[in-house]
Amino acid sequence: MKLTQLPDEFVQALPVLHAIIQAGFEAYFVGGSVRDALLGKKIHDVDIATSAYPEEIKQIFRRTVDTGIQHGTVTVLQQDDAYEVTTFRTESTYQDFRRPDQVTFVRSLREDLKRRDFTINALALQHDGTIIDLFDGLTDLDNKLIRAVGDPNERFHEDALRMMRAVRFESQLAFTIEPATALAIQTQHQLLSKIAIERIHDEFVKLMLGQARRNGLISFIETELYSQCPGLAQAQAALKIIAELPATPLVNEQDVWLLITHQLNLSIEATKSFLRQWKSANELIQAVSLSLPILQQFLAHSPLTNWNYYETGSANILAANRIAHLYGAGEAEAVLQSAYQQLPIKRRSELAVNGGDLLQALGLKPGPQLGQLLAELEKAVVAATLPNQKKALIAAAEKLSHI
Known part of the structure; x- marks a missing residue:
């Protein structure tokens, strides 16, 4: 089989292949990029396999980086692009079930391809578009x-x-x-x-x-x-x-873990523990923890309050809504976005007064009371029961301070 027209990603990398071939070695595009090109999918990383050993690659190209030279990989820098070039290799036993105990460089493409995982990833592409298929990967692609x-x-x-x-x-x-x-x-x-x-x-x-x-x-x-x-x-x-559940695509990682933790019926604390076990980023753990109660409200058909929008944030609300849709609940996204945009404030820094203003106007001393007053004012403004105006907020704070 032959590709009559190479995707642009391969065309841009052809000078690397040509340089290696002109130096007397074999070089091919390999792996997932070849598979995706044949499937008409977007190509991400273009990987090159070669019969040249790492030191030989470094002699061919002026700009290289030893990214994984012990495993035969050298990154070749060409203008603004970088290409991983890996020597054909065979591998010994795998005592940790992940990395080979020893890598041996070889000159044989077959020896290199037969160590790969799946036939559809064991295809090689020559510079002229010819596909080399030693393990019936093309048949498996078709089927x-x-x-x-x-x-x-x-x-x-x-x-x-x-x-x-x-x-x-x-x-x-x-x-x-x-x-x-x-x-x-x-x-x-x-x-x-x-x-x-x-x-x-x-x-x-x-x-x-x-x-x-x-x-x-x-x-x-x-x-x-x-x-x-x-x-x-x-x-x-x-x-x-x-x-x-319906096959509606999930948008991002937050959607994935929100769906999983909800279906596992985890509390917020249990969710945090579960996601830490999965080595999730703190930002993700926080986002899922904020979204989970909102998802439960959607499923219970309980209306969201201004405070729900304010405390949870637009992105987390929308994530909860996407998962709710899988269960036949939730709202139109435009409705939720509109409600969020209509909030009087979206963060405490937008409050028309701060602690210094209250200390000066009310003669208070720094302490817990000040924080409680600011929290009460914040909730009232978010709920739209108090205008976000300095004079009105100070007057309300004065009343609250005497209660």
């Missing part, structure tokens, strides 16, 4: 199948994260995992416990954001991968419910 290269048990024993990559690709590409590969995942699923949770986290989020979320989730459940993930060992029923 929308995810198949391990060679023995799937060996591939997953080498790198247990590949099992999560399989269910993630199933969701992202709307493909199906072929039976022998699926059986191997189920057989080897306990190896996932050897993988850093940060890596599992990334794959799981990508699965949940995929176009065929249900496909990936069902395989995630049936292969028992879920049982090796923090807080999900007893969550089979909850995950099945999520899989059967």
